[in-house]
Amino acid sequence: MRFSTVILTVLGMMGAGLAAAEPPPLAFGRLATPAEIAAADIDVRADGAGLPPGRGSVPDGATLFASGCTACHGGQGQKPIAGAPLLMGGVGTLATPKPVKTVGSYWPYATTLFDYIRRAMPFQAPGSLTDAQVYALTAYILRLNGIVPEDAVLDAASLPKVRMPNRDGFVPNPNG
Amino acid sequence: MPGNQPIGMSRRGVIRRTGLALAGVAASSRTALSDSASAAETGSSPSMREQGAPVTENPYGIPSVFEKSVVRIPGGKQPFPTAAHLLTPLQDLHGIVTPNGLHYIRDHGGTPSIDPDRHRLLVHGMVDRPLSFGMDDLMRFPSISRLHFLECSGNTPLYKSGKPDWSVQMTHGLLSCAEWTGVRLADVLAEAGVKPGAAWMLAEGADAAALTRSIPIAKALDDAILAYAQNGERLRPEQGYPLRLFLPGYEGNTNIKWLRRLKLGDQPFETREETSRYSSLMPNGIARQFNFTMEVKSVITRPSPGHGPKQPGFCEITGLAWTGHGRIVRVEVSTDNGATWKDAELQEPVLSKCLTRFRLPWVRDGGPAMLQSRATDETGTVQPTRESLLAARGSNYYYHYNAITTWRMDPSGETTLAL
Numbered sequence: 001m002r003f004s005t006v007i008l009t010v011l012g013m014m015g016a017g018l019a020a021a022e023p024p025p026l027a028f029g030r031l032a033t034p035a036e037i038a039a040a041d042i043d044v045r046a047d048g049a050g051l052p053p054g055r056g057s058v059p060d061g062a063t064l065f066a067s068g069c070t071a072c073h074g075g076q077g078q079k080p081i082a083g084a085p086l087l088m089g090g091v092g093t094l095a096t097p098k099p100v101k102t103v104g105s106y107w108p109y110a111t112t113l114f115d116y117i118r119r120a121m122p123f124q125a126p127g128s129l130t131d132a133q134v135y136a137l138t139a140y141i142l143r144l145n146g147i148v149p150e151d152a153v154l155d156a157a158s159l160p161k162v163r164m165p166n167r168d169g170f171v172p173n174p175n176g
Numbered sequence: 177m178p179g180n181q182p183i184g185m186s187r188r189g190v191i192r193r194t195g196l197a198l199a200g201v202a203a204s205s206r207t208a209l210s211d212s213a214s215a216a217e218t219g220s221s222p223s224m225r226e227q228g229a230p231v232t233e234n235p236y237g238i239p240s241v242f243e244k245s246v247v248r249i250p251g252g253k254q255p256f257p258t259a260a261h262l263l264t265p266l267q268d269l270h271g272i273v274t275p276n277g278l279h280y281i282r283d284h285g286g287t288p289s290i291d292p293d294r295h296r297l298l299v300h301g302m303v304d305r306p307l308s309f310g311m312d313d314l315m316r317f318p319s320i321s322r323l324h325f326l327e328c329s330g331n332t333p334l335y336k337s338g339k340p341d342w343s344v345q346m347t348h349g350l351l352s353c354a355e356w357t358g359v360r361l362a363d364v365l366a367e368a369g370v371k372p373g374a375a376w377m378l379a380e381g382a383d384a385a386a387l388t389r390s391i392p393i394a395k396a397l398d399d400a401i402l403a404y405a406q407n408g409e410r411l412r413p414e415q416g417y418p419l420r421l422f423l424p425g426y427e428g429n430t431n432i433k434w435l436r437r438l439k440l441g442d443q444p445f446e447t448r449e450e451t452s453r454y455s456s457l458m459p460n461g462i463a464r465q466f467n468f469t470m471e472v473k474s475v476i477t478r479p480s481p482g483h484g485p486k487q488p489g490f491c492e493i494t495g496l497a498w499t500g501h502g503r504i505v506r507v508e509v510s511t512d513n514g515a516t517w518k519d520a521e522l523q524e525p526v527l528s529k530c531l532t533r534f535r536l537p538w539v540r541d542g543g544p545a546m547l548q549s550r551a552t553d554e555t556g557t558v559q560p561t562r563e564s565l566l567a568a569r570g571s572n573y574y575y576h577y578n579a580i581t582t583w584r585m586d587p588s589g590e591t592t593l594a595l
Contacts, residue, residue, distance in 0.1 A: 026316075026367060028314070028316050028317065028367060029308055029309035029310070029313040029367065030308055031305060031306065031308070032298055032299075032300055036298065036308060037300050040436070040437055041437075042380075042386070043439065043447070045446065046445075046446040047443075081255065082255040083254070083256045084256075094457055094461035094463075095457075095459065095460055095461030097571070097572075099457055099572050101452060101457075106452050106463070107448075107451060108446070108451050109451065111446070112447065112448050112451055112452070115448065116447070116448040119385070119386035119388070120285065120386060120448075123259075123285075126285065126384050126385070126386070127386075169461065169462055169463055170451065170455065170462070170463050170464075171463075171464060171465070172466045173464045173468070175469065175471075176392075176466065176468050176469055
């Protein structure tokens with residue numbers, strides 16, 4: 001029996017006289033405040049929903065990457081240490097015996113790159129980057145893959161418009 | 177006390193901790209009685225001739241010292257210790273329940289330590305009332321307990337190949353089963369009020385990976401659990417303490433641990449974990465994503481590589497079968513590489529989206545054997561052969577490998593992986 005049904009039944013037996021069609025909320029928990037929602041609501045969707053204000057350029061991203069990312073990902077994202085992902089290259093390999101999955105060859109949405117860097121990178125200090133820094137790093141990694149021009153500046157308006165090479169490379173599993 | 181040590185003192189650290197006074201009593205008692213009878217005369221074993229460990233020694237109990245080899249192990253080198261896994265020793269377990277200390281682990285950013293009094297769950301997005309719950313709030317809801325398996329999507333990494341000496345822990349150890357207790361997610365979502373058009377739910381963890389997956393709202397409203405307990409006790413930290421999402425039958429990583437946020441929306445959120453990470457390449461280079469349900473599967477846990485029978489004669493074949501699509505209805509076992517099959521007995525209880533223990537009595541004639549198990553679930557789906565799975569998916573699929581696994585047994589009983 002569904003819980004809400006139980007509640008209605010119990011109320012009915014008590015003769016509470018509630019004619020309401022809607023089961024009353026149990027009122028466990030409390031209403032979330034706009035401020036706490038804004039603080040926790042960090043996800044970014046493929047259509048750009050959730051992207052914050054701010055902007056970042058390829059050159060700024062290159063500087064940040066050189067100081068904070070190369071220890072794991074290698075210079076220009078080309079020679080990662082064991083266990084860290086390769087960030088560029090691999091285009092044209094997905095149907096071969098040795099597919100190389102990178103941001104350039106595999107990732108379908110540029111927005112996902114922003115979302116992931118912001119929530120989980122750098123590995124040793126996730127959440128430490130400003131939104132402008134995340135835009136800049138996103139721009140730089142896209143540039144490494146030849147997806148945006150050298151002078152690209154990305155923000156909430158331009159990032160969702162970046163079309164990834166493997167944008168049409170995914171289908172939902174038909175069996176769920 | 178060199179040269180004057182009472183029998184029994186050296187065998188137990190216990191007595192050292194009980195103090196000299198008690199040790200003196202033990203020593204004098206021993207001396208007084210030592211002339212009266214020997215162990216051989218009374219037929220008693222050594223454990224019967226001295227007091228055992230104090231009852232209060234382990235406020236939280238631990239396994240016997242003789243079971244020290246039954247532990248979780250990694251499947252290989254793990255350069256990032258916090259983005260890593262540990263495998264359940266299936267070959268040494270009995271029945272269907274995995275002890276909490278042996279449940280497999282897969283973390284993406286290490287195991288956080290979270291104070292339950294400070295942990296909150298935010299439910300927002302396409303809801304009538306965005307709500308914030310403390311653990312005390314959630315635990316006021318009516319509770320449910322369900323026995324379910326949990327399997328990592330990367331369990332059984334055999335698409336390309338495997339090594340003959342890989343144990344069942346190595347091939348199938350990203351699989352565990354527990355009684356999960358919590359509240360129905362549907363009840364919590366009813367409090368917030370799901371808006372029409374909400375089709376997906378983002379679940380987010382409070383770990384260093386802030387792991388996120390999009391879940392179909394139909395699953396959230398069906399049998400999803402907000403779990404706070406596991407096998408009778410609160411969740412282990414590595415299983416998401418104080419709160420995890422539990423989605424019966426779904427691949428492990430969707431069961432978000434350290435759950436801090438649920439956001440309803442009208443489309444999937446296309447997170448890294450559901451695009452570039454937990455997706456599967458087909459031979460044509462197109463990737464399948466949202467591969468949620470773990471398919472029908474089974475494996476023989478004994479005998480298995482490294483754990484073959486030491487002599488001919490009777491040898492029970494036993495193992496585990498499971499499916500994310502409901503109940504197991506049949507398990508067949510072959511000892512001749514699939515040429516002939518016999519129905520194994522299914523040990524009760526046989527539960528939906530839960531491990532099912534199977535067993536078959538077998539008299540080994542001392543010749544070579546090729547052991548296989550083949551499960552069928554209530555949808556009528558039969559566990560595929562390796563050949564048919566690879567034909568359907570190719571070898572770059574990586575995840576959700578559920579083919580029949582073959583153990584090769586030589587006449588000596590030595591058992592190895594034959595894929």
